[in-house]
Amino acid sequence: MTVSRSSLGSALWDGLASLRLTIALLLLLATTSILGTLIPQNEAPATYRAIFGETGYRFFRALDLFDMYHSWWFQILVLLLAVNLIVCSAERISRQWTLLAGKRPLPDPRRFAGVETSSTFAMPQEPAALAARCEPLLRRRVGPVLVRGTETGGRFLYAESGRWSRWGVYAVHGSVLLLLVGGLIGSRFGFDGFVNIPEGETVQTIQLRNTGERLRLPFAIRCESFQVSFYPTGAPSEFRSRLVILEEGREVLRRDILVNDPLEHRGITIYQSSYGTLPGREVQLSFTSRETGMVYTRQMKPGDEFALPEDLGTFVLLDLRPNASFRGSPVGDAFVGRLVPPQGEPVEVLLPVRFPTFDRMRRGEVVIAVEEVKQRYYTGLQVNRDPGVPMVYAGFVLMLVGCYVTFFRSHRQVGLRLDPEGGGSRVSLAMTANKNRMALPAALERLAQELRRLS
Amino acid sequence: MTSSILLSATTWIYGVAAFLYLAAWVFHRRSLEAPAAGAAAVGLAANTAGFFLRWAESYRLGMGHAPLSNLYESLVFFAGMIILVHLVVERRSGSRAIGAFSAPLAFLALAYASLSPNISDRIQPLIPALKSNWLIAHVITCFVGYAAFAVAFGVSLMYLLRTRREAPGRLAARLPEPLLLDEWTHRLVVFGFLFLTAGIITGAVWANTAWGRYWGWDPKETWSLITWFVYASLLHARLVSGWRGRRIAVLSLVGFGAVLFTYFGVNLLPGLHSYG
Numbered sequence: 138m139t140v141s142r143s144s145l146g147s148a149l150w151d152g153l154a155s156l157r158l159t160i161a162l163l164l165l166l167a168t169t170s171i172l173g174t175l176i177p178q179n180e181a182p183a184t185y186r187a188i189f190g191e192t193g194y195r196f197f198r199a200l201d202l203f204d205m206y207h208s209w210w211f212q213i214l215v216l217l218l219a220v221n222l223i224v225c226s227a228e229r230i231s232r233q234w235t236l237l238a239g240k241r242p243l244p245d246p247r248r249f250a251g252v253e254t255s256s257t258f259a260m261p262q263e264p265a266a267l268a269a270r271c272e273p274l275l276r277r278r279v280g281p282v283l284v285r286g287t288e289t290g291g292r293f294l295y296a297e298s299g300r301w302s303r304w305g306v307y308a309v310h311g312s313v314l315l316l317l318v319g320g321l322i323g324s325r326f327g328f329d330g331f332v333n334i335p336e337g338e339t340v341q342t343i344q345l346r347n348t349g350e351r352l353r354l355p356f357a358i359r360c361e362s363f364q365v366s367f368y369p370t371g372a373p374s375e376f377r378s379r380l381v382i383l384e385e386g387r388e389v390l391r392r393d394i395l396v397n398d399p400l401e402h403r404g405i406t407i408y409q410s411s412y413g414t415l416p417g418r419e420v421q422l423s424f425t426s427r428e429t430g431m432v433y434t435r436q437m438k439p440g441d442e443f444a445l446p447e448d449l450g451t452f453v454l455l456d457l458r459p460n461a462s463f464r465g466s467p468v469g470d471a472f473v474g475r476l477v478p479p480q481g482e483p484v485e486v487l488l489p490v491r492f493p494t495f496d497r498m499r500r501g502e503v504v505i506a507v508e509e510v511k512q513r514y515y516t517g518l519q520v521n522r523d524p525g526v527p528m529v530y531a532g533f534v535l536m537l538v539g540c541y542v543t544f545f546r547s548h549r550q551v552g553l554r555l556d557p558e559g560g561g562s563r564v565s566l567a568m569t570a571n572k573n574r575m576a577l578p579a580a581l582e583r584l585a586q587e588l589r590r591l592s
Numbered sequence: 593m594t595s596s597i598l599l600s601a602t603t604w605i606y607g608v609a610a611f612l613y614l615a616a617w618v619f620h621r622r623s624l625e626a627p628a629a630g631a632a633a634v635g636l637a638a639n640t641a642g643f644f645l646r647w648a649e650s651y652r653l654g655m656g657h658a659p660l661s662n663l664y665e666s667l668v669f670f671a672g673m674i675i676l677v678h679l680v681v682e683r684r685s686g687s688r689a690i691g692a693f694s695a696p697l698a699f700l701a702l703a704y705a706s707l708s709p710n711i712s713d714r715i716q717p718l719i720p721a722l723k724s725n726w727l728i729a730h731v732i733t734c735f736v737g738y739a740a741f742a743v744a745f746g747v748s749l750m751y752l753l754r755t756r757r758e759a760p761g762r763l764a765a766r767l768p769e770p771l772l773l774d775e776w777t778h779r780l781v782v783f784g785f786l787f788l789t790a791g792i793i794t795g796a797v798w799a800n801t802a803w804g805r806y807w808g809w810d811p812k813e814t815w816s817l818i819t820w821f822v823y824a825s826l827l828h829a830r831l832v833s834g835w836r837g838r839r840i841a842v843l844s845l846v847g848f849g850a851v852l853f854t855y856f857g858v859n860l861l862p863g864l865h866s867y868g
């Protein structure tokens with residue numbers, strides 16, 4: 138069997154242009170997409186091993202099922218759909234070009250001869266005079282009218298409306314391509330990161346979500362304050378961060394953001410996404426003398442020094458250490474201080490916020506406890522750049538407009554033939570449409586009645 | 593809450609409408625069709641009143657939001673839209689029985705909302721992520737689309753019964769003309785597809801304003817896309833010669849299965865959407 142190159146090429150082209158391939162691809166995309174909703178995506182390998190066992194894990198990983206919407210085979214399906222779409226639309230546009238491009242076809246009376254939706258009746262006027270009266274009516278009710286003579290010495294009038302609606306389908310298909318290209322631009326040139334900023338602090342680097350890398354922004358973000366308000370039921374009602382954008386130390390923008398109301402600066406968008414609390418830097422400490430049982434309290438900030446009564450020595454608050462550990466066990470956020478007794482070595486004292494009486498374990502002359510820490514909020518921000526969004530939104534608009542036009546507008550053509558018949562005319566009215574043919578008979582009937590009234 | 597009472601009453605009115613429609617079909621009493629449609633219309637009025645009353649009540653409770661924020665509220669809206677689409681189809685098609693299979697769907701939706709122990713009919717405050725006009729547009733467009741698909745499901749089911757290969761029984765023969773059913777399946781799918789498209793798009797815009805991404809392959813998003821693919825293939829299949837009638841009707845059933853899974857099934861999977 139010999140297959141010439143060109144016929145192989147054209148077979149491939151036909152295959153790529155076929156609507157059967159479209160249906161197969163759409164259904165294949167639908168069924169394979171189910172997998173990704175059943176298998177949790179982008180979890181840690183250990184989670185998958187626990188669910189599927191080692192062999193199951195390897196098998197699924199080989200098929201990229203743990204990030205399947207970004208897998209090579211899923212992307213090939215999407216790419217095939219895009220190629221199918223382009224080839225098919227290009228083929229049809231080139232085939233229908235004269236129809237689409239608005240060059241009006243010569244109205245050939247024979248085209249309307251066998252049309253199903255038609256009506257024939259007689260009118261008293263002779264064709265030329267009747268044509269002059271029918272023309273304005275057709276123009277009003279349908280659209281632009283062309284007139285020519287017929288071989289019987291009568292007249293043929295042709296009117297059409299909504300030819301532009303034939304572009305609707307291509308608008309829909311074009312919009313799918315816009316969405317795909319917009320998505321691609323976003324994933325190539327955008328980023329997706331997050332950062333937590335404690336109230337009052339300023340940051341310039343964020344962490345990227347997929348890679349965990351750090352990224353330096355072209356500006357700094359300061360969180361002046363964060364507020365959360367609650368409903369009486371205790372459910373959160375609003376999260377509000379007061380942000381300031383700084384460029385080279387200068388304030389360039391100041392705005393509150395809420396969930397659903399992000400801030401945009403230099404193509405980078407900052408979203409309210411979470412919040413949390415940190416211990417504040419100011420702490421009220423109590424000092425209990427083991428000998429006398431007396432309790433002395435003191436408000437302190439890191440750097441403050443306190444000369445203890447009863448000759449117990451001097452205490453210096455050094456720092457707040459986030460996520461501290463004690464002999465290898467995590468104890469959460471903790472203050473660290475140094476106690477210098479009158480005799481002997483200075484000791485480091487660890488004061489975990491969560492365990493106020495932790496210092497008793499040290500069995501010193503004085504027990505230091507955390508009485509109260511003023512909480513401070515941090516705001517959790519999502520920081521994104523997606524240069525594909527304008528194209529995606531344009532795709533959304535085009536898709537909606539295109540769908541509306543495709544579904545609810547049609548190209549209607551009307552042929553009105555007036556043949557001389559016994560001093561008057563024999564009138565044949567025919568109507569075609571490329572869609573919604575069910576509504577045609579009624580429309581034809583209405584038009585026919587209006588025509589009859591012209592006599 | 594008055595709205596709850598009104599909506600429970602709506603459930604029973606829809607039940608009566610469904611019963612009358614089915615009785616008209618099974619016992620071949622065409623005279624029952626008009627009362628059935630009347631009951632459906634009365635139910636729709638009560639449903640609408642309940643919806644707006646609930647809206648007003650949420651303001652009186654100091655939470656003020658459109659009643660479209662949880663599963664109960666979405667089911668109420670869904671049921672109302674099914675009946676609305678159903679009545680419009682009956683009117684436009686000139687056949688009172690064409691929507692007969694959708695009245696039971698509206699009844700089931702509301703009965704599920706009122707009776708399921710897992711669904712609370714309390715008016716709840718809106719969490720911050722749900723405070724968005726895009727959300728309202730999203731829910732409305734999605735559920736108008738779902739309602740059209742639900743009625744299309746009923747019409748397709750009628751088509752399949754009516755055109756069974758082995759001799760159709762007497763019951764099946766009393767269903768509306770196959771040509772009419774096929775045409776209305778298509779029209780409803782077209783209408784639903786437009787609204788589903790708008791629903792997915794408004795959802796994407798909302799996600800972009802709330803979380804900074806318009807698409808995240810969350811299971812609910814993915815299932816709405818699956819549904820969209822199924823109906824898109826139906827529309828294309830109809831344009832290939834020969835794909836009319838039964839195969840289209842089957843695709844319409846599959847599509848509605850996907851709608852139901854998007855709506856209910858996905859809540860069994862992890863994701864961001866807490867409501868229907």
Ligand code: HEM
Pocket residue numbers: 153154155156159218219221222223225226229306309310313540543544782824827828831
């Ligand atoms: C997700 C992707 C797609 C969407 C959303 C889409 C959407 C649509 C819609 C809404 C219609 C109108 C259907 C109707 O009138 O009932 C249509 C028609 C059509 N589509 Fe697609 N389509 C997609 C992909 C494709 C692809 C890949 C092809 C390539 C072969 C294709 C070829 C066609 C053709 C030939 C028509 C008929 C045009 C006509 O009536 O002249 N579509 N499409």
